Amino acid sequence: MNTNISTKIDIEKIVNSRISEVDFENLVFGSTFTDHMFECDFVDGEWQTPKIRPYQALMLEPSAKVFHYGQAVFEGMKAYKDDDGRVWLFRPEQNQKRINISAKRMAIPEFPEEYFMDGLITLMKMDHEWIKPGEGNSLYIRPFVMATEPGVVASRSNNYKFMIICSPVKPYYKGEVRVEIAQKYSRAADGGVGFAKAAGNYGAQFYPTKLAIEKGYQQVIWTDSNTHQYLEEAGTMNVFFRVNDTLLTAPTSDRILDGVTRKSLIQLAQDMGISVEVRPVAVKEILEASNNGTLKEIFGAGTAAVISPIVSFAYDEKEYDLPRLENSYAQQLKKRVTDIQYNRSEDPYGWRVEVKL
Template structure:
């Protein structure tokens, strides 16, 4: 049963839209939000009704679980609008599956597909004017879940809130970035929660990223916690390395997020005949390839940025610049154009990844 047919949904429309007050040409990522949000509460072992209501502040007791023990997970997604004014989602069920994988690891309840995917489509249908067409435009979608049971006993919450908020967005990075390879700090460890999108994963990155930024680098390439030799992720993104004409990325693991953009880029690369090698890559291999002139490109991949190109990296106080490559010869540019073309419906979606948000 689709959510549209489910009577256990309430829609409270905003009295007057704020959309006319928004400068869509000068958006700062993640700071402007659409008119409505989706909210659903879990109590007594089951999910309640879905509510779509005006976006706005919420009221909670100071003792709820999320404030003290950090039971919180989220996803990052985008909606796009094509030239026919139709709104599309990109692989939303992959995000739903990963959301539940995160929930399981964080001792939180699973959310059903109807509330997650169909609820999201109902919300988007209401706020579809916030999805702007054109290259680089999208509506960023943030589903999240938090523990809401009051009390400071150190244990999992028995009550939760699932919510989706939407933020109009343009291109995340305007150019290439410089990165620093981590030699001490780690993003995740074996047996931990690195493969989940739990909030603490990201908070733990802020301090070492600040240290890197103080030295003139925008992001950190994270290394494994045990040896600090294995290259794993870049900032909040999966990371790819082009050595010669081979594209290399680390396999997913307990430390590495199973990125939807990552897996999509791998499929696109294979369809283009690009040689793919999913394996562990270590710092010394990167340095050796750079010395031989074989290291051509490094780029990050994630929902917010799609692909973020890297112009060079620092390691042990030395900076290594990457060569300038014409767009037509760049794997990063080719893959980004193909992926965004599928997302924005300017090229054929041969993979069947996009889902239309039907007008109601």
């Protein structure tokens, strides 16, 4: 991938960095932000000259359409620092493409590829000191677009703001993850926006997730909206099941996000000689596999958590425990993918992109 900058970006640098105030050992995921942010406005039918300026609050009219009609999409990606201080992105072109797939579904104008990449690389170079080396440390990068045109009339906005903000993070999940399989609520429907990273998908998950949390679970495994018979995603992650030595995961669809981690794990697993079946996974077969002892693992896969092993699930108010395995697929795959991300191993796939400082 070409990482030379060709886009003109207006840059205003911070006067005093906030970095010395940050306790990098005790970060709360997604709540500390780096010194700078990238910003580009869509007005008069085109994207204007992008800017990087100190991270700060925005001025928006209260009638801006994003607040009323939820016309907003986002991405989640990470930068990693290796032990030599080199900075790496993981498959950034996938996020660049996906934000435009999401944007299209939400009638948001596509953001030019070179603006995205040049903005991202320039921001990484400016704020690279916020990326700490070491397992689990990374910079979570949040590109997003929102509808900024004022007017409480339910129609697509004429104006938008594209932004990238960055947050230094430690690993996402702490402790054991117990989940509940959805039997009433749905995350997404056929013909809907489940495949897009549309802001409203996440807002709509909060209530069923709150109910699950009140019952002692951390997440919901979402099922298909028509029948609730097929397992689709775990919280905000794609989900994998290991039955005997085969890994199962649902195919992408209208309702499922085409996760970068998911597709990377499928490739890595196949190359490790693991049998992978990408096909609808029925609740029934997972219950049976749990009952007859062939269900070995369930794990979520996504940028934030990388791989999040699930220790138990609930269905029809009944709890099913997963065995605690040594050398699980989850552990093996997590090692493979993070070794590539942190430049600890060869990258035969060309997934790693260096940000030359």
